[in-house]
Amino acid sequence: MSSILIGSENPKALAEFYGKVFDAKPGFEDGGYIGYDTHGTFFMIGPHDKVKGKATNPERMLIGFDAEDVKAEFERIKKTGATVIAEPYDAGDKMQIATFADPDGNYFQIATPWKG
Numbered sequence: 001m002s003s004i005l006i007g008s009e010n011p012k013a014l015a016e017f018y019g020k021v022f023d024a025k026p027g028f029e030d031g032g033y034i035g036y037d038t039h040g041t042f043f044m045i046g047p048h049d050k051v052k053g054k055a056t057n058p059e060r061m062l063i064g065f066d067a068e069d070v071k072a073e074f075e076r077i078k079k080t081g082a083t084v085i086a087e088p089y090d091a092g093d094k095m096q097i098a099t100f101a102d103p104d105g106n107y108f109q110i111a112t113p114w115k116g
Contacts, residue, residue, distance in 0.1 A: 001041050004063060007048025008104050015045045017103050020080040021065075038065070054105030062099070067110040070096040074110065 008014045015026060015034035022043075028035035033046035067073040070088045077100060078084060085099040085107060097111040 003042040007051040066113040
């Protein structure tokens with residue numbers, strides 16, 4: 001996968017939030033679009049005229065990020081103002097997962113990298 005684009009009614013605020021989650025500055029800003037290079041996948045946030053308010057079905061698509069130490073990253077991300085949906089839990093095969101919601105209500109997870 002090369003990129004993810006999240007449409008938002010308030011892309012600047014959402015991008016600032018994800019800047020805190022990634023602990024990084026954007027690598028791209030143009031025309032209201034703001035993007036981050038997340039280790040091979042470009043994570044972009046931008047305006048969309050059909051997106052209003054919070055996500056109504058945030059469970060439909062979960063964006064996943066690797067975290068070697070899920071518990072430590074959970075505590076760090078919790079301090080950004082992310083809404084906790086699920087605290088870290090064991091998902092089998094030495095994997096942990098935690099789920100958050102961003103300010104637009106989209107769900108994202110941090111998980112131990114899969115070592116398939």
